[in-house]
Amino acid sequence: MQNFRTGFVFDESLNASFLAELFDGDTLYAETVFEDFLRDLPVYWDRVEAAYDGKNLPVLGTSVHTCKTLFGYVGFTDLQELCQQFENKCSVNTVEELRLDYIRLIQRKERAQHIIEKEYGRLREFNEANG
Amino acid sequence: MKLSCIIVEDIQIAADFLRKFCEKSELVEVKGHFLNVMDALDFLDREKVDLLFLDVEMPGATGFDLLDRLTYSPRIILTTSKTEYAFNAFQYHVDDYLKKPFTYKRFQEAIEKLQQKVAATPAAPTPPQPAVTAPDTDFLFIKAEDKLIKLKKDDILFLESMRDYVKFVTQGKNYITYSTLKNMEEKLVGPNFLKVHRSYIVNITKIDDIRGNTIYLLGNQIPIGKGHKEEVAARLNIL
Numbered sequence: 578m579q580n581f582r583t584g585f586v587f588d589e590s591l592n593a594s595f596l597a598e599l600f601d602g603d604t605l606y607a608e609t610v611f612e613d614f615l616r617d618l619p620v621y622w623d624r625v626e627a628a629y630d631g632k633n634l635p636v637l638g639t640s641v642h643t644c645k646t647l648f649g650y651v652g653f654t655d656l657q658e659l660c661q662q663f664e665n666k667c668s669v670n671t672v673e674e675l676r677l678d679y680i681r682l683i684q685r686k687e688r689a690q691h692i693i694e695k696e697y698g699r700l701r702e703f704n705e706a707n708g
Numbered sequence: 709m710k711l712s713c714i715i716v717e718d719i720q721i722a723a724d725f726l727r728k729f730c731e732k733s734e735l736v737e738v739k740g741h742f743l744n745v746m747d748a749l750d751f752l753d754r755e756k757v758d759l760l761f762l763d764v765e766m767p768g769a770t771g772f773d774l775l776d777r778l779t780y781s782p783r784i785i786l787t788t789s790k791t792e793y794a795f796n797a798f799q800y801h802v803d804d805y806l807k808k809p810f811t812y813k814r815f816q817e818a819i820e821k822l823q824q825k826v827a828a829t830p831a832a833p834t835p836p837q838p839a840v841t842a843p844d845t846d847f848l849f850i851k852a853e854d855k856l857i858k859l860k861k862d863d864i865l866f867l868e869s870m871r872d873y874v875k876f877v878t879q880g881k882n883y884i885t886y887s888t889l890k891n892m893e894e895k896l897v898g899p900n901f902l903k904v905h906r907s908y909i910v911n912i913t914k915i916d917d918i919r920g921n922t923i924y925l926l927g928n929q930i931p932i933g934k935g936h937k938e939e940v941a942a943r944l945n946i947l
Contacts, residue, residue, distance in 0.1 A: 598811045606728070613721050642765055643719060646789045649809040650721050657789075 585703050588692050591652035599650070605704055611697040614651050618690060621647060629672065629679060637675075638667030644686070651696075653689050709826065710734070711819075713759035715741040716748040716774065717787065718766040722808055726761055726787065729815040736819060745769035749777055757782055759822070761806075764788040764796075775800050776890060783826070785818055795886065848895060850876060852883040859883070861900065865914050865925055867892055869907040879926065902943050905933035912944060 585604050587593040600607045621643050628637035645660030663678050713736050717723040723741045730736040739757055742748035744766055760782050762771040771786065772793075786797050789808040797805050803825065804818040849856045859876060868875040869889040876883040893903055903909045904923060908930050916924045921937075923930040932940055940946070 595811075598813070599809060601812060610721060610724075613724070617720060639765060639767075642789070646719055646722060646808050649789065650725070 584707075585700065587652065588696055590692055591696070592654040593652065595654065596652040599652075604700055604707075608697065608700040608704055610650055611693055611700055614647060614693055615690070615697060618644065618647055618686075622686065629675075632672045634667045634670075634672065637672075638664045641667070641682070648689065651689075651693050656685055656689055659685055709823070711736050711758040711783070711822070711826070712739050713737065713761060714739050714748060714751060714757050715761045716745065716766070716771065717741065717761065717763040718743050719763070722763070722787065725809070726815075729812050732812060733816055733819055735823060745771070745774045748774060752778065756780060758826070759783040759785065761785050761787050764790065764793050772796055772800060776888070783822055785822070799886070850883060850885040850887075852876075852885045857883060861896070861898070862911075862913070864901075864911050865928065866908055866910040866930055867896075877928065902940065904936050904940050905931050906935075915944070918944075918946075 585607075587596055596607070600610075621640065624640040625637065625644060628634075628640050641660050641664050645657050645664065648656045648660065659682060663675070663682055666675055666678060713730065715723050715726050715738060717726065720743075723743075727738050727741065730738045736759065739755065740751055742751060745768060748760075760774075762774065762784055764771040764786060765788065771788075775784065781801075784800065784802045785804045785806060786793065786802050787806045787808055787810075791807060794805065803822055806814060806818055846862065847858055847860050849858055851857075859878065863878045863880075865877045865879060867889060868877065870884065873884050874887050874889055874892050876885065889903075889907065889909060893901075893909060896909060900911050900913050901909055902912050910923060910925060910930055914925050916926065918924070918932075921932045923932060
């Protein structure tokens with residue numbers, strides 16, 4: 578874990594040094610971004626699911642690409658890597674071949690969403706306490 | 709000097725960051741944020757800006773599609789989470805390339821570098837003007853096989869679109885270059901070249917015959933697109 582400049586400590590699964598630089602100690606803005614992430618991710622993920630179910634690989638790749646960008650803004654560097662790999666596979670594999678990777682991606686996305694929900698709650702508390 | 713800009717970005721969080729960075733820097737004034745290329749083009753038809761922060765992958769059309777359709781040349785900073793676009797960026801004379809998510813420090817570096825460029829070329833952004841046309845020659849150069857290859861226009865049989873590439877088919881050899889058919893269409897102005905399908909431009913002097921909706925050209929078969937039939941008929945003097 579790495580201390581945020583203001584004293585806020587992010588979950589160890591996030592890239593804390595990057596987040597510190599990205600938010601530059603602005604935990605209020607971090608709270609907003611985490612809130613936006615939780616608002617936007619389900620919308621983007623619906624597109625991923627629809628593309629997978631419809632076996633539309635180009636759209637699947639593009640939709641995962643969007644989620645990848647979103648994960649970056651809340652410090653999930655490793656998940657970005659996983660998305661990138663999946664995105665690359667979308668252009669060379671079939672949906673059937675992607676099944677296991679897709680399941681793994683869903684699991685990681687759900688874990689990430691849970692962590693961000695928790696972090697968002699902690700950021701709110703932190704900001705209220707330091708208001 | 710404060711640069712006016714727009715943000716073309718389909719991810720709201722990314723656009724919000726960018727807007728925040730612009731406000732913080734006080735070197736850039738945001739005139740608008742657009743979630744897709746068409747809305748941005750509508751705006752750019754009415755108003756000119758100094759700088760575009762441009763995402764590449766967006767629904768419907770890419771940032772490069774927008775650049776293809778622009779009628780003037782603002783400064784461009786690409787904002788994308790893929791590094792694969794570096795070559796396109798070079799071709800489109802992009803000023804900088806910010807890989808998302810990027811920090812304020814990286815943003816500020818890009819803006820300061822751009823300010824220096826603008827200061828060195830005070831005429832930017834270039835005012836609207838007719839596109840610069842290459843001299844009308846009987847040859848052209850294409851980038852293929854790691855070099856610029858000179859092709860006589862008369863040697864070209866046809867061009868085929870291959871997504872981000874264009875295949876030049878000549879009698880002896882084929883060449884593949886990184887470009888779009890639309891770009892090539894503009895470069896091949898003249899009476900001999902005709903777009904007959906969204907994926908094909910043919911050298912009409914090389915056509916052997918036409919059967920139904922297919923052009924036969926030295927052993928190659930080229931389809932005539934529905935939307936191109938009338939123009940083909942008119943240009944080929946089909947009676």
